[in-house]
Amino acid sequence: MARLSEIEIRESPLTYTNQRSWSFHRTGHHVRELLRYHLGRGYELDGSAKFSVIFGPRPENEKPLNTVLGVTWCYIEDFDVEDYMLRPVEVQQESILTELTKALLEAANTVGSDTAAITDAANAVRESGFAEEITIDKLARTTEDRKLRVRVYRCLGPRVGEYWEAKVFDSDNAVLGNEPMTACPHYLNYTDRFSKSTIGEALYQITSNRTGAIEYTLNLSPYLDNR
Structure with a gap:
């Protein structure tokens, strides 16, 4: 079934x-x-x-x-x-x-x-009050030196519809920045499009397993000085 x-x-x-x-x-x-x-x-x-x-x-x-x-x-x-x-x-x-x-x-x-x-x-x-911020664990990535970590959140609620954002953390788990991944409000399910993530020294990317296309890119360069 x-x-x-x-x-x-x-x-x-x-x-x-x-x-x-x-x-x-x-x-x-x-x-x-x-x-x-x-x-x-x-x-x-x-x-x-x-x-x-x-x-x-x-x-x-x-x-x-x-x-x-x-x-x-x-x-x-x-x-x-x-x-x-x-x-x-x-x-x-x-x-x-x-x-x-x-x-x-x-x-x-x-x-x-x-x-x-x-x-x-x-x-x-x-x-939940009809609103939640869901952590997408499979998309979390840490830089090789372990000084920066990117986590992805799927936010659902009446004011945002379905809004995705990435948060950048330092090694002490303090938030350095919030980066929008979709428009807000937004009304499409992107769980299939945001399938797999990779991270380099200055670049975090998400690709789709279905198409292989790069769906999201985050430049980490502005955060490198905070490491």
């Missing part, structure tokens, strides 16, 4: 239009990513790698819950997106989390998967 790797939220095709000044899916990006994070890497939902939750009315030819080619989608039909967009952010994120949790539980129950993991993950998101 495939592990669940992505939770997606989107608006029903019956109500969606690109002629608006706002974007629905952005308001829930941090919620779905936090929920996916707290489910853990090994969680198996119903055999699908992707779970798509669609908010709004369901087309007549669509089933409320269906799986095709490793993707499961679930319609949340009793949901008014335009009314939702008028609500405070605190109400929005709780609403999204509640609906995602119910949809995941429905899918899990169809195959007898672990439902406690879903409720535990949802509770963890609430306890």
Whole structure:
């Protein structure tokens, strides 16, 4: 059974239009990513790698819950997106989390998967205050002389969406600088793009395992005098 790797939220095709000044899916990006994070890497939902939750009315030819080619989608039909967009952010994120949790539980129950993991993950998101700074340990690197260390953080929250930053530390673990890796706010999952890191005397780089492309470069020269 495939592990669940992505939770997606989107608006029903019956109500969606690109002629608006706002974007629905952005308001829930941090919620779905936090929920996916707290489910853990090994969680198996119903055999699908992707779970798509669609908010709004369901087309007549669509089933409320269906799986095709490793993707499961679930319609949340009793949901008014335009009314939702008028609500405070605190109400929005709780609403999204509640609906995602119910949809995941429905899918899990169809195959007898672990439902406690879903409720535990949802509770963890609430306890975090819907915002976390997640350390990406695999991307941490230390210079050969061990005087500088770079750590990478994935920040999720209502104000930043998904913002990545690198922090440079000295040998005493004091922060020398914070370096932005993405725009802020930002609403794309970069965990696949930021795959592997290397460090030299004056250069820290991140590459993508999928494409081999250099995705991020940090010049360490300004920090060398602080060693």
